[in-house]
Amino acid sequence: MNSRLYQFILNKQHHAYRHRVDWDLAGEYSAAGLSPVERMADRFERLCKEEKAVILEGEQIVFLRTVENLPAIFTDAEWEHFRATYYIHELGFMSNLSPNYYDTIAVGLLAKRETADEDGKRAIDNIIALSDKYRNEAKRQGRDDLVEILTQVPRYKARNFREALQFFRIIHYALWLEGNYHNTIGRFDKYMYPYLKADMEQGLYTRETALELLEDFFLSFNKDSDIYVGVQQGDNGQSMMLGGVDEDGNDVFNLLSELCMQASCNNKMIDPKINLRVSKNTPPERYTLATHLTRAGLGFPQYSNDDVVIPALEKLGYEHKDAVNYVTAACWEFIIPNVGADVDNIAAMSYPKAVDTALHNDLVRCGTYEEFFACVCDEIKKESDKACSGLDNLWFVPSPFMNVLMDCDIYTGGKYNNFGVHGTGIATAADSLAAIKKYVFEEGSVGKEELIRAVDENFENTPELLHKLRFEAPKLGNNDDFVDSIATELLDTFAACLAGKVNCRGGIFRAGTGSAMYYLWHANEIGASPDGRRAKEPFGTNYSVSLFAKVKGPVSVIASMTKQHFENAINGGPLTLEFHQSIFADEDGVEKVGRLVKTFIDRGGHQLQLNTVNLERMLDAQKHPEDHRQLVVRIWGWSAYFVELDKEYQDHVIARQAYTV
Amino acid sequence: MIGTIFDIKEMAVHDGPGIRTTVFFKGCPLRCKWCHNPEGLSVKPQVMWKKARCLNCGSCRKACEHEECRPFGRCIHACPENCLEITGREVSSRELAAELRQSAEILGDEFGGFTFSGGEPLAQPEFLLELMAELQGFHLCIETSGYAQADVFRSVIGKLDFVIMDVKLADTELHRAYTGVDNGQILENLRVLQQSGPPHVIRTPLIPGITDTGENLNAIEELVGESVWEKIPFNAAAGAKYEMLGMEWFLKK
Structure with a gap:
């Protein structure tokens, strides 16, 4: 370097x-x-x-x-x-x-x-x-x-x-200067490797000199990125996709993919943001290699599962040759390079809002849980309709250079013009419904009005009920079918509500598992919730368990979060797991975390993002930011320097579950 | 039969080969001054009080009708901050084995096996043997102080695939002073392990000024002989748990 x-x-x-x-x-x-x-x-x-x-x-x-x-x-x-x-x-x-x-x-x-x-x-x-x-x-x-x-x-x-x-x-550089943003990088190892390969065959580079050049190249993504601010510093969409299969089903992963991970590891900077496509056929060593990057603490790589994503995209109408080429947009939304003009983050639907409305409007008159759940589904439908409405006559400021670079007339759209809708707070909703099912309908130990009142009063007068709902009720993430199956039904319902809708560009609506910043915004739309979440407490990010849920550990979380039918909801949005730094203390720990990732993929999970966290360091960084300028954390779909974040985002990262050894 | 455990840990990466699940048995005959799992010392269920989070709201002081709260004189189902947690759960070997097999099913080929830790798993020998029988076919490992009667030790290690055994102090007097028990039995079991046991590793926790002295480490090195020997860095964060249990931590100073 x-x-x-x-x-x-x-x-x-x-x-x-x-x-x-x-x-x-x-x-x-x-x-x-x-x-x-x-x-x-x-x-x-x-x-x-x-x-x-x-x-x-x-x-x-x-x-x-x-x-x-x-x-x-x-x-x-x-x-x-x-x-x-x-x-x-x-x-x-x-x-x-x-x-x-x-x-x-x-x-x-x-x-x-x-x-x-x-x-x-x-x-x-x-x-x-x-x-x-x-x-x-x-x-x-x-x-x-x-x-x-x-x-x-x-x-x-x-x-x-x-x-x-x-x-x-x-x-x-020109794309940014023209005024486009979230300019992604695409399948870099696929399109760049032929150049490196040819040069290496001529003896122009060794592994080491190629790495050195690549490190300088990676550095270039960080020279101007502070100018490219999204919701927060770091939210700039410079996502790179590595690995995956090509049109013929061959593995793309090559020496350049490996060097990219190495360069990212060495530079320890938040750009470019590395994604890795994997599948059942991915060799275990590759997970170990990738876990070394996870250990570096940048929140990379984010994994996506070809076995799930490609067929799901095809099911939505993407041609095979395009589906196999998928990349991620700024965060985790699956998009198609060159010809895709999907607007993958156009709206968001809040599951807890649907539960909250049904709780207040319908619970009292419902005789069974099934009856109540049907009311929740109706609300999801209404929320979905709302999310998809008002999106007529979409228009973007035309960018001449972007138009040159796309293989379609991007001013009017592309080969694909689908709209993606995030689904926020699935764990909060599933946990709330599980509590209602168990305590209100099965045990009868909590009265309907009693629950509604307690939620409205933010549990101020009912500490015992709060304790029960918050700490004793079944929670998503424990490999417990009682609650996991509710999450499955919620996701299916959301996907079904979007199915068949046509957008203003003739495309469809894709249901997603991401939250983006809505885990804060949507959480503030409602008060407390029946899972024992207090008013103003945020939801988990993306496809994650609730912030305060006591879970058995990452293995059970993976079991719970791979049961759902992602083939119906493939807009993107990962399960996030946080590991304490100490788990990576030795090579053995690194290899084992890699094997856990393999488990997630083999079980049919769609997208996974691992973080290395060090609570002590984050707390110290809040007090002494000047000592921790390089501390990187992952937010919802991008990594950022901790000290450059607003406090509410810092606090959310601190509150997430961390699995220690 | 029924045994008492205080935790089950998924994704235990430092407790033997592969991704393992570790069960922590409650109760230990030793009283190591540096013990980092003080909730594993007593075999009885205990309340852990997270004082730092306590709002002094009094919710736990109100009379309740829960049978399980009686021994503690407080209601353990009332705290809005979850400051009171019971450590220690009585469970049958069959029920526990069923629970444990879940993680093996999830992980499939990536599953490494089960590790029995504590506390001291050998302090509940019959329960341990039953549990091991229930889990037959899996890679089984123990983390032990080695403090157990010779016949118990032999019969357990004979059915294990891997043993992680502590040798903390070589000197008998120091051992008694810092762990509360004599090390004669431990060293005898060590020889049994080395002569006729399964693959194993010897571990020595490095406690500043107590076990990390040159004299002690040299003496242990001799005892270790051909066995694999790991020295484990001292975990200073363990002190917090003592306070939660209302205990004094010797190493606090």
Whole structure:
């Protein structure tokens, strides 16, 4: 590793090259009556001109953001108009796409220019002009290596591994500069390996020198990422997918996949976010290898199971050749590279809200649990309908360069235009229903009104009932069919409620197991819940057990959370397991955690994310943030530096279950 | 028959080969001053009070009608913060074996086996032997102080696949002073293990100033001979449990 450069970036010294621009583009464009696509093209051109070529000492992969902000291109009034006319998703710009890096790097931008529209041509010309600025700077610094590379790419195809990496960096950088966000990386080991392989066959790299270059390349994802803030710092969608099968069912995992995990492990930085596709055929050693990365404490890799995801996507109508190519969007949503335009996080449905409504409106008149559960299902249907409504006339600000990189007309959609809906708080809902089933209907030990009153009073006057519901009631995560089967029914119900719905782009709605930030937002929509959760306490993230549930251990959690029918709910959203650092103390522990992951996959789990946590360190970091700048934690679908998070997110991480040895 | 345990731990990675499930037997004849599982000392169920979380709300002081609360003089089903937990559960060997087999079923080929720890599992020999018979066919391991009558020791280790045995102090006097019992029986059992037992490992907890002295370690090294020997770092976090049990921790200072 180039440790000087690494320290330079770590200490944010490169921020000294940054400046802000205060252009009133929105006003100017509005007065001139420019169309949205013209505005995107023009801003991009101006930014490319404004960008300075900065080459840091020893840098092998160049391109650094020097303009810190993207000036607005629409006035507030114009946004208001858009929001009134269209459905605007999040920020309104294109996000969570997986563009075709592979073809672009293989042919060069000039070749892409031939088939691009006028705005695309203009974007390409600007990128080439900016990279020429870098070439001149390289010349000035006597960096002949870079002069040679930048003479070739991005104009022409990459001829070797380093050119391919540099080419990728330029494309990815340009996507961000254009104003797209959550720009994912895709199946990096699949499309990049041919370059590395060819170079190694020629003896240009050893394993070690290739790793060193890759570490510099990985570092490049962290140079500007603080500019790309999502809900919190770190939520930037730079997800990389490794492994998995190809179109013919062959295993893609290769030397580059291995080196990527190694580079991530060595860099210990939150980008890129590593995902690993596995299946029943994955050899045990690979899990051990991946667990070494887990041990590094970055919250990577996140696993997804080809045996479950591919058939489930096919069942939803994805062609086999596309389904086998799936990657993850920013967090864990499964998307298709090059041709997919799914909006995988368009809405969310809260299970506990459905239970809460049924509790208040229907419980008293229900004679049996089945009757009550049917009411909950009705509420899930209503909540699902609500989540899917108002999503008409979806519109994104057109991005000319993104359009060049996609193998479809991304302005109007892609080959796939499905909408993903998260399902929040499944454990809170399943635990609540289990408590109602057991105590209200089976034992009769808790009265219906008594329960409703206690929930409404946030259990203030009923400590004994709170204790029973919170600490003695059956909880999801204990391999107990009594409650696990309720989770299965809830997920099936949610999936069934979305089935058959058609969205405004002609696509379908996909049910998911993720929560994103709704584990906090949805938790605040309701008060306390019948599982003994107090008002304001958050739900578990994604597909996880409740925060305070006493569980037997990770083995039982895996058993409980692999029983459901993911083939009906494959928008994505992992089970999260937290392990205390001490479990990885020796090689033996690492191998055993890898075997636990294998168990999860072999049992048909869909997605899994492991965290290494050190409670003591997090508590100390809240007190002395300056001592723990590099402490990384996983939030809902991305990793972040602990000290850069708002306290509510810090506290949630602290409250999660950790399995110690 | 009925035995008393205080915990079942899934995914025990340091208690023998493979991903294991460890059962902790309650009750131990030794009183090691550094014991990191003080809830395993007494065979009786005990209340653990997490004082730090206690709101002094008085909920547990109200009279209740639960049979199981009687010995403790408090209601254990009332705490909104779950500060009161009973450690110690009486369970039949059959019921326990059924429960344990669940993790084996979940893990399938990845399952390593069961480990009996404590407390001292040899302090409930009949229960242990019954449980072992119920779990026949699985890889079985014990974590023991080795303090048991020779015939008990022999009959148990003869049916085990792996033994993890502590040798804490080689000197008899020091052993008596720090663990409360003589080590003569332990060392005799050690020889039995080495001569005719299954594969095993000897462990020595490194307690600062007590077991980690050069003299002690040299003497143990000689006793260990050809056996595998692991030295286990001292776990200072164990002190917290003493307070919960209303006990004094010798090593607090």
